[in-house]
Amino acid sequence: MRLSSIARHASCRVALGLLLALASTTAGLAQQLAPAPEAATGRITKIAGTAQRFMVAAANPLAADAGREILRAGGSAADAAVAIQLVLNLVEPQSSGIGGGAFLLHWDEAVKRLTTLDGRETAPGAAKPDRFLGPDGKPMRFVDAVVGGRSVGVPGTLKLLEESHRRWGKLPWAQVIEPAIRLAEQGFTISPRLHGQLSGERNLAKDPRAAAYFYEADGRAKSIGTLLRNPAFAATLRSIAQKGTEAFYSGDIAQDIVATVTGHPTNPGDITLADLAAYKIEEREPVCGAYRVWRICGMGPPSSGAIAVQQILGILETRDLTRLGPGAEAAHWFSEAGRLAFADRNLYVADPAFISVPTAGLIDGAYIHSRAGLVSPERSMRRAKAGEPPNRRAQLLAPSAGVENGTSHISIVDTSGNAIAMTTTVESEFGAKLMTAGGFLLNNELTDFSFVPEEDGKPVANRVEPGKRPRSSMAPTLVFDAFGRLYAVVGSPGGSQIIGFVARTLISLLDWKMDPQAAADFGNFGSRNGPTELEKGTEAEAWKGALESKGHEVRLIEMTSGIQAIVKTPEGYVGGADGRREGVAIGD
Template sequence: MDTPVVCRRLATLLLFSPLLLSSAALAESDFQYQRPDIAPETVSGREQEPGWAAQRFAVAAANPLATDAGYQILKAGGSAIDAAIAVQMVLTLVEPQSSGIGGGSFLMYHDGEEVKAYDGRETAPSSVDEGLFLDRDGEVLAFMKAVASGRSVGVPGTLRMLEMAHKAHGRLPWAAVFEPAITLADEGFPVSPSLHSGLADTDALRDDARASAFYFTEEGEPLPEGHMLKNPALAVILERIAEQGSSALHTGGVAEDIVGRVQNHPAIPGSLSLEDLATYTARKRKPLCTDWQDYRVCGFPPPSSGHLTMMQILGILEQLAPSKAGLEDDLPGVDWLHSFLEASRLAFADRGRYIADPDFVEAPGGDWSRMLAPDYLAERADLIEDEQSMGSGGASPGNPGALATAWAVQPAQPEYGTSHISIIDEHGNALAMTSSIEQTFGARILSDGGTGMPGGFLLNNELTDFSFTPSDDNGTPIANRVEPGKRPRSSMSPTLVFDRNSDQLVASLGSPGGAAIIHYTARSLVAMFDWGLDAQRALDLPHAITLGGTVYLEAGRFPPATLEALRARGHEVEERELTSGLQAIQRTEEGLFGGADPRREGIVMGE
């Protein structure tokens, strides 16, 4: 590190951080980050991945620089939590379009004995009401207009959640795990193909003056692939967080800058306040663990809809007749696809009515597991016909249990974003963590933390995961409507899988992809544990999804006969790009084996 950088850091820390913590924590660690000679390869379409074998530990993440940061932490003796923090901080820098310290996360953690769920989901500001996304005439705002606004920004929770988890499970000092991201922010990193293409496809980011100056050339073009991008503002912000903890973001100069950006948004200001940031609390929740075949699948409870909806799909499939040739010519067959899509329709119908923040919404029958009861899933499975789809709008919510309040079905609206991390360390710990700022580049607001330097981090637009309409035409409220302090419903599905007989961890997996996360993760579980594919081959398979209406098949991956057969059964079928970002690590007889989604830039590293 050169002397000017040291001087600049010290001056900035003294200016913005009057209450510094002792730097002695750094001296307690022998960790020395070594900048790797790796970068994301140019991606043109799908890139076949080999899968990666390891013995002691492994880390899978969406960018090679982020994966390497976690690998170096694990190699230095750090825990899975230590590695996850290092990975997430680097992702904030190199994959800003998907996740970061301006967003939220769900973390599933296994300490060798117990499964724990850490909730870092964003919350709605204290001053909002259920009309947040209605205009003066009571009409719903256009989705993208709401996204690129101050009104969409929720109170970020990722840092507070990681800090909570680190206090319980960290082995290296908090400050040490920030070294990779600080170094890369100072010295620069090559703009990846994914970041470049995201910039090229997101015109609204140019409307933010700071983001436009940082991510685009003077001619207004997105930074090219391979451009060495430094982020001095983020380096300073991360240094403060390394010294002070999460309070460096939730109070002080960084918090003031976040609030100023939101409240003074030039188009649609928001109401996020300094008190909202200062009082945010991460939560420990009781994980949902569900028996499926010979396994126990553990996932996140509400406010995530991921585990409940995914396990409804898998549970309904299990209630149907034995699988009719799940794979045909190494692709999901028509019979299986039909059953999977019909089960998805039924599960998403329940999701739209019942699932929301449990601090505001009671579970059916007082227990979320009622939605996964075998008798209830058998009733739902009886609605599926072998040769005829129930079609768009044909699936209605079921009745898994009595409700104290009647809820209306939430109308469909878009969901986007996220990044996933899977890690197994040598100490017997494992995690699955999915984090997000929602839409690509979030709310299109770049905060420099009040440093006045180029760069910074992007703010989320997670409040657009709430229902824009608070009630139906009859005035019946929607469970996932906007309320002060409420966490918007999510589809993030970080998943840990255990052998039911031995209780041994057998896999960690998850994906980005908005509501399609649920399909991506569910199909990967079937491929790994029903069809017997290794993690990489499972992730390579083509996708098929429906949220209850149109069926979308991954473009160019299925033969025309498959599309025709599904249409003959009454499915409305279209092809589109389904760019998942699955990461998976499985335990095998030989050790560990990891897979990374060939549709993105992720890799697995381990020893």
């Protein structure tokens, strides 16, 4: 469906009555091609939302409602982001929360300025490169590394929210926190998706606090529709509302975080009060590049998202995708572009405070076009090698695929035209499976580092080091038209698949002229420099034979994206929220 037709709808209508059912290590490629970070729980049929003055798109209706409440009260995009994230902590705890980290893009419409803020978690000061090696010197099993305190990084989400509110907020800090406090105290009902995630999770119930909150006495997940109240989280938020993030990064809450991490009975971590007190938000240079008549902007390292998306789009720019349309030929080029982008990502991208990342070289137009020349129209390369971008330093590095997992995304445009694209995470489903006394879960973000610190005597760029931020694939994205005007706000969860999800959504919007809902819902496909992956049960599945005839090794898999997209139109805004999750795009 095209934008011109969908924009005529008067309001957002979302079919949420559908009951969802749960669809039933080593470093390197096996880690990279880990299963979807959150289990598939079916789909909800939706149509695009429309609005004239402002719009929010978030992964849960209660979170989107909180954002709309704040915008209706005169709040800014930054104000709404606080409210949405804190409610997501309650209603979508498997994906994000104040125990995790996030990346945020902010567009200031009045001064035409894009700012990107890094709220990624950091490794504790005691962390060492061999953190995830067993006594035999081999990488730990992923699940053994995740569950417990060993995998927990210093959280950054809350400080990111405070910093963005300090810069761009309009309403009082306490006011934007109030919707989450109210919901925590009054309670909310367990949604079908949350129930499905809880039912499929095997380690969360081993944590006594999480077990008491999410599960019945017999170990079964609390049923759909059960009212959950979280007075502990309400108390945490009240303290933060009164004292700011100082209440989280020091004092009783900080002491409890440290005790929870270091006191795990079988897999303790080593976060200290000093680690929490030292955490800082980093402002990064945006990563921007041209795609046809558009300008695409995203987050720089330690996220690899924007670089890889730029590389994929730059390679695809050599093709007439509008003429090709969705199909096996486009999927061939998209997958080959993904292979080349992931080869570079795996070698070159890590925390720029520790590694000289050749960002400008990796997104250089001439370099990307030279990489496009490696793609054969007739035959898959199956496995790409990293290139030699300009401006790189002579560094002896070994590649690392890494394991990256779950997440949520928030897209917002306020009444002044300011926008936020924020991708936020606790890493795996329910993070480290540790709940604090303050009513929130802790991340397992440190497993985004390479488990193997060196290969063939060469250090891995994304190795564990004290104070380092693990590489990410999160790709919050803003799109600008040829006149520099904001056109779209896009992002998705999905671990390392985020890169493909976002790039595929962008070509769906820009080349195939889909409305945001159709673009979010379209079948996913691509490659992370391994097999070509096609999403089961979607349009993409039909392309298997044609791709195999070009030499692709094809895998049909679940691909649980959670795309939230907003597009500006002459009439206002059109939004889409991925039908694979429970979100909505709403506004006034």
